[in-house]
Amino acid sequence: MAPVPFILNRPHPDRVEWSCSAAGCTAAAVTGPASTKVPWHPCPGTGGAVVPLIRAGERARVVLTPREDYVAGELVQRAPDGRVLGAAQVQRWDGSNDVIVFAPTATAAAAEVKELAHDG
Numbered sequence: 750m751a752p753v754p755f756i757l758n759r760p761h762p763d764r765v766e767w768s769c770s771a772a773g774c775t776a777a778a779v780t781g782p783a784s785t786k787v788p789w790h791p792c793p794g795t796g797g798a799v800v801p802l803i804r805a806g807e808r809a810r811v812v813l814t815p816r817e818d819y820v821a822g823e824l825v826q827r828a829p830d831g832r833v834l835g836a837a838q839v840q841r842w843d844g845s846n847d848v849i850v851f852a853p854t855a856t857a858a859a860a861e862v863k864e865l866a867h868d869g
């Protein structure tokens with residue numbers, strides 16, 4: 750009897766497939782193994798917020814957390830519907846998670862910064 754080649758049905762090691770966990774969104778991407786960046790996309794399933802994709806086949810979901818602090822003029826991340834976002838969490842069924850915080854950015858006029866530099 751001639752030997753029969755044994756073929757494993759595994760994902761190709763040179764590519765990583767990603768998909769979105771939100772209902773109503775079909776976004777997907779493929780990256781190479783050397784990429785350490787998670788692909789993000791403006792997600793119609795979350796009202797247009799920019800959220801990360803999840804490795805295809807992984808049991809996980811993306812949850813958006815609203816910002817609970819007062820917005821006092823700093824630049825914040827907003828969903829297209831106006832909600833102020835505090836974070837996006839990738840929650841996996843094994844209990845692990847990733848949290849991406851949308852940190853607010855303070856602003857100042859150039860004259861204010863120059864004045865502070867001279868005071869210090």
Ligand SMILES: [Zn+2]
Nearest residue numbers: 769774776792
């Ligand atoms: Zn999506």
